[in-house]
C-alpha cells in the first residue's frame with residue numbers, strides 16, 4: 229500500500245460494516261438487528277450455535293441473500309447494490325460444498341478464475357498458484373468427485389483465492405476434518421492473514437477461534453452479543469481460572485447448588501461441573517473440593533455463559 233495523502237482514509241475504511249441487519253424466512257427471524265464492523269487485515273471469528281444466523285449473514289455479504297433491512301458495506305461497496313464489485317474483491321468458501329464433481333481440480337479453479345475475470349494472460353499462473361497454495365498440484369488432474377474430504381475443502385479454499393481477494397469468507401472451513409487436515413487449513417488461513425487479507429470465518433471449534441482469530445464475535449439468535457479478542461473476552465466474562473469437579477450426578481448437582489448460593493457461575497463440562505471465576509473462591513470452599521482440577525478459563529466458558537448453549541465438535 230502506498231502512503232499517499234489519501235491512504236489514511238483508505239486504511240480507515242473497514243473491510244466490513246454491517247448495521248442493523250435483519251433477515252427473516254417467513255416467521256423465522258434468522259438475523260435480528262446484527263451490527264458488525266471488521267477492520268481491514270484482521271481475522272474475525274463468528275462463533276455461534278447452530279441456527280444462530282452465521283451462514284445467513286455471510287450469504288447477505290455476497291448478495292446471495294437479500295436483507296429485509298439494514299445496511300452492508302463490503303470493502304467500501306454497498307451490498308446488494310454493488311455486489312458484483314464487492315464479489316470481485318472477495319473469496320468465498322461456503323458451508324455447503326459446491327464443486328463441480330466431474331471437473332478436475334485444475335478445471336474447477338479455472339472456471340472460477342474465468343467467472344471472477346482473472347485476465348486471460350494471468351489465468352494459468354493464478355490457477356497453478358492456487359493449486360500449489362492448497363498443496364493440490366499433484367492432484368490437479370483428479371476429478372473433484374474422487375478427492376478425500378480434506379482435499380475437497382482445500383480445493384474449495386484454493387478456488388476462492390484464485391483472484392487474489394482482499395477479503396475471504398470461510399463458513400466453517402474445517403468442520404468434519406481430521407486434526408491433521410484441520411492443522412493444514414489453519415496454516416493456510418494464517419498465511420492469508422499474514423499477507424494482510426481480511427478473514428471472516430465461522431466456526432464451532434473453540435480451539436480454532438482461539439488460535440486463528442484476532443477477534444471473535446459471539447452470535448446468538450441473529451445478533452452479536454459479545455465481541456473482542458479471545459483473551460479479553462475470557463478475562464471479561466469467565467475470569468482467570470475454573471475448577472472442574474468430577475463426581476456422581478448427585479454430587480455435581482450439589483456443587484452447582486452450593487456455587488449458585490455463593491454467586492459463582494457454573495457450567496456442565498461433560499461428566500464434570502466447572503466452577504468459573506474460581507480464582508475468587510474463598511480458600512475454605514476450595515478445600516471442600518479436594519477432587520477438583522484447576523484449569524485456565526477458556527473461550528468455551530465464555531460461549532456457554534453467554535449463549536447458554538454448548539458447541540459441537
Ligand SMILES: Nc1ncnc2c1ncn2[C@@H]1O[C@H](COP(=O)(O)OP(=O)(O)OP(=O)(O)O)[C@@H](O)[C@H]1O
Nearest residue numbers: 253256258276277278279280281282283284285323
Ligand atoms: N433459505 C432458508 N429458508 C428458510 N430458513 C432458512 C434459510 N436459510 C436459513 N434459514 C434458517 O435461518 C436460521 C439461521 O440459519 P443459518 O444457516 O444462518 O445458521 P448458522 O448460524 O449458519 O447455523 P450452523 O452453525 O448450523 O451452520 C436457521 O433457523 C435456518 O433454519
Ligand SMILES: [Mg+2]
Nearest residue numbers: 282283323399
Ligand atoms: Mg452455518
